[in-house]
Amino acid sequence: MGRSLFSHADFLAAARALAAENGPAAVTVDAIAARLKAPKGSFYHRFASRDALLGELWLATVLAYQEGFVQTIEAGDGLAAALHTPAWVRANLDDARLLLLYSRHDFVQGEWPAALRRGVREQTERFEACLETFARDAFGRAGTSQIRRATFVLAEVPTAAVKQHLQRREVPPPLVDELIATTYRAIVGPGKARS
Amino acid sequence: MGRSLFSHADFLAAARALAAENGPAAVTVDAIAARLKAPKGSFYHRFASRDALLGELWLATVLAYQEGFVQTIEAGDGLAAALHTPAWVRANLDDARLLLLYSRHDFVQGEWPAALRRGVREQTERFEACLETFARDAFGRAGTSQIRRATFVLAEVPTAAVKQHLQRREVPPPLVDELIATTYRAIVGPGKARS
């Protein structure tokens, strides 16, 4: 083997830093190479394509975000799940910006690399399973209408409430939690989650 | 004068169609010209730059959206203002996709063209004035906390509730209005808007 000056993780870290600074569009292969002072050839020894790298970056970020969310749902605490978003955002401002200010398509331009498809599918399914679980707990069944409500209260409202602060690179104020919680109680009702 | 085969409006219409189909990134000068079978030279006789065209497109769209919103606020009907978003979305699916699925920066890449700056500033100010008016009506004063609540209930929640349907090019179902209205009443209280 030749000497390995630049690792898989090095490229990912550089990409993450570039994305945090100027968004995923600024994560070009040349920019990554320049930041590491690595040659482009080395990049393509580690990653099949730009999409492969950005797909990995996105997936790792979304899984980190999702972990705490899934736990609160499995613990049966819907309100905590709704408040997980502002909490995670406060603890991970840069990653939160990537996840909530941009869409998957800003990362992976073409088709998803085959190596990541499975991971993305599992991520999606896990998230949807959470919504179903919550819908059943909070609304008695998991029909389309209950799923729709669950999405609203667990995903749409929390991310919307946090967005403007992310745009300004600010930590969301406590008022955000209050707005989310008030909305939660109005839609779900007080104490409807399983104990 | 030479004969005018392609008008300002023709280019805007072509751009709007392209944006509706594949997003603002697909609105390249070449794509517009190809769609109209116009030469690029003609484009640059009408518009100073690509940003000038996309800026105009965005501003016209946002003003169309904002018009109904401002009216409901000036009529003192906060709930109607919150429900204006799903209503407008249903009546203008394509324009709504442009406005709510993409950000201003997906349209204008660099600095805003000088000719549009004033219009954008006035648009912003008018919107913020609405939020202030509402904050005073609904919460008694227009401090930062009241403005923040107003933003949540009039802008963030309605657009978030509608987003997933826009992504699927679907008309938002009535349930969306219910979710927005329930949230509105929870945050503002019933009948707090001026009569």
Next chain:
DNA sequence: GAGAGTCTAGACGTATTAGTCTAGAACTAT
């Protein structure tokens, strides 16, 4: 009808990108 200004027409220049390719350096296993 002549001159001037405006628009059509599209080739061209320049920049930026993803990805390829060849050469050689360094390390490992035999």
Next chain:
DNA sequence: ATAGTTCTAGACTAATACGTCTAGACTCTC
């Protein structure tokens, strides 16, 4: 040591943008 593999190194290719430039056609005014 040496053969083979892996990685470094960066020039090169191809595609796609925006924007410019020159030539000529058209129309309006005088």
